[in-house]
Amino acid sequence: MRLSDPSAKIYIAGHRGMVGSAVGAALKKAGYTNLIGRTSSELDLRDQAATRAFMAEERPDVVVVAAAKVGGILANDTYPADFLYDNLAIEMNLIEAAHRVGVDRLLFLGSTCIYPKHAPQPMKEEHLLTGELEPTNEWYAIAKISGHKLCEAYHRQHGDDMITLMPTNLYGPDDNFDLETSHVLPALIRKFHEAPDADDMVTLWGTGTPRREFLHSRDLADAVRFVLETPESQLRDVAPDGMLNIGVGEDISINELADVIRDVVSSEADIKHDTSKPDGTPRKLLDVSRMSELGWNASIGLREGIRDVYDWYLDHEKDIVRV
Numbered sequence: 001m002r003l004s005d006p007s008a009k010i011y012i013a014g015h016r017g018m019v020g021s022a023v024g025a026a027l028k029k030a031g032y033t034n035l036i037g038r039t040s041s042e043l044d045l046r047d048q049a050a051t052r053a054f055m056a057e058e059r060p061d062v063v064v065v066a067a068a069k070v071g072g073i074l075a076n077d078t079y080p081a082d083f084l085y086d087n088l089a090i091e092m093n094l095i096e097a098a099h100r101v102g103v104d105r106l107l108f109l110g111s112t113c114i115y116p117k118h119a120p121q122p123m124k125e126e127h128l129l130t131g132e133l134e135p136t137n138e139w140y141a142i143a144k145i146s147g148h149k150l151c152e153a154y155h156r157q158h159g160d161d162m163i164t165l166m167p168t169n170l171y172g173p174d175d176n177f178d179l180e181t182s183h184v185l186p187a188l189i190r191k192f193h194e195a196p197d198a199d200d201m202v203t204l205w206g207t208g209t210p211r212r213e214f215l216h217s218r219d220l221a222d223a224v225r226f227v228l229e230t231p232e233s234q235l236r237d238v239a240p241d242g243m244l245n246i247g248v249g250e251d252i253s254i255n256e257l258a259d260v261i262r263d264v265v266s267s268e269a270d271i272k273h274d275t276s277k278p279d280g281t282p283r284k285l286l287d288v289s290r291m292s293e294l295g296w297n298a299s300i301g302l303r304e305g306i307r308d309v310y311d312w313y314l315d316h317e318k319d320i321v322r323v
């Protein structure tokens with residue numbers, strides 16, 4: 001059901017994360033006053049009984065699933081069991097419990113690693129399951145595909161209003177800046193920040209030739225609000241499979257990204273490549289025509305977004321967990 005009541009109870013699972021915190025801010029700004037969240041120590045969503053009990057007690061009208069085990073290419077490749085099990089457990093428990101209590105709408109957040117490694121570019125929603133996955137993150141990808149399919153199963157069997165957003169690589173305030181487990185953009189902000197001089201060296205993983213698309217978390221949060229406020233019939237007309245790519249529709253090579261970040265951070269460091277680290281998917285540019293057709297487009301440019309995150313990083317550097 002379309003979100004229209006400002007007092008609707010909205011549960012943001014993962015409300016403290018980069019995406020969850022941006023979604024909370026966007027919904028608050030839009031006038032929604034009844035937002036709830038629980039930290040993972042208050043409610044471990046891998047615990048089915050605890051998740052069912054929480055949902056039965058709170059009975060939210062809307063659930064946004066922004067809780068997940070998340071990380072960059074090296075973390076995914078290093079901890080396959082954690083990325084597969086945690087994400088399967090979290091999404092299975094949340095989606096099933098949402099069905100049990102009869103929420104009006106559930107929004108599941110997937111990720112574009114669900115598409116085949118060599119999918120046609122730009123990638124359309126119908127390219128799902130048409131080819132082999134990228135090995136470094138197939139574990140996370142299979143979990144996210146399963147989450148989407150579970151939403152579709154509840155929609156088909158019970159008529160539940162459950163929609164999957166498939167965001168491209170995200171960045172923003174409250175991102176993870178740990179140099180081993182983070183994604184490339186926050187990692188390079190920190191690396192160049194910590195290497196300001198001409199005789200410093202910044203190491204890029206892989207060859208730097210893969211291309212990535214980057215969406216600021218505030219843009220994603222606005223897309224979440226937009227979809228929640230759109231009637232299910234309109235969403236399903238455009239997305240009969242219940243899936244919507246969320247991106248900017250353009251990409252950049254990692255080498256070019258490094259040049260932009262080095263410039264924004266005002267570093268004079270040189271760059272070298274550690275080709276012992278994986279490149280991952282060569283490219284994963286999204287076709288964003290479904291969201292454009294619905295009337296939504298991203299608005300934060302990459303350079304502007306990197307500047308925004310770097311300003312946030314400078315204000316929070318001392319609080320960021322050291323490796």
Ligand SMILES: NC(=O)c1ccc[n+]([C@@H]2O[C@H](COP(=O)([O-])OP(=O)(O)OC[C@H]3O[C@@H](n4cnc5c(N)ncnc54)[C@H](OP(=O)(O)O)[C@@H]3O)[C@@H](O)[C@H]2O)c1
Binds near residue numbers: 018171175
């Ligand atoms: N970052 C990206 O590039 C990207 C790209 C596409 C899609 N996404 C999707 O966007 C969503 C959010 O990602 P993010 O970047 O915001 O990640 P994040 O900053 O790591 O936040 C993840 C959140 O999930 C919560 N969480 C993790 N395990 C939990 C558990 N067992 N029980 C309860 N809560 C748990 C954490 O809660 P605590 O803080 O309380 O521990 C955290 O707030 C995920 O579904 C992710 O797949 C992310």
Ligand SMILES: C[C@@H]1O[C@H](OP(=O)(O)OP(=O)(O)OC[C@H]2O[C@@H](n3cnc4c(=O)[nH]c(N)nc43)[C@H](O)[C@@H]2O)[C@@H](O)[C@H](O)[C@@H]1O
Binds near residue numbers: 112
């Ligand atoms: C959105 C996420 O995309 C993720 O794939 P993916 O874009 O390759 O994840 P990233 O870790 O952002 O890596 C993107 C590209 O940047 C290169 N890279 C260069 N330097 C660095 C660095 O210092 N740190 C990192 N992390 N990368 C670096 C990396 O080798 C890869 O080719 C998936 O593993 C997740 O599951 C999720 O789907």
